[in-house]
Amino acid sequence: MTPLETIKNNLIDHIMATKNEKILHAIENLFKSDKSEETYNLSSQEIEMLAMSEADILNGNLVSEQELDELDKKWLA
Numbered sequence: 483m484t485p486l487e488t489i490k491n492n493l494i495d496h497i498m499a500t501k502n503e504k505i506l507h508a509i510e511n512l513f514k515s516d517k518s519e520e521t522y523n524l525s526s527q528e529i530e531m532l533a534m535s536e537a538d539i540l541n542g543n544l545v546s547e548q549e550l551d552e553l554d555k556k557w558l559a
Contacts, residue, residue: 483491500506524532538544545553 497506497509
């Protein structure tokens, strides 16, 4: 049995055994939200910011997490 099949079977077992209606409604809502394929339309400003971010990455304008932590420490001091 694959790990995915094991998870599915365990979930089915739990769902069949529970008498908690709130849990069942929550699970049902999770599956309903998984089916909805709402799309988010980016604004022109958001598209511009993403393009700028991509350009920074391509040009190597990056800051490591360690450098960022050090900058934060200096800023907070």
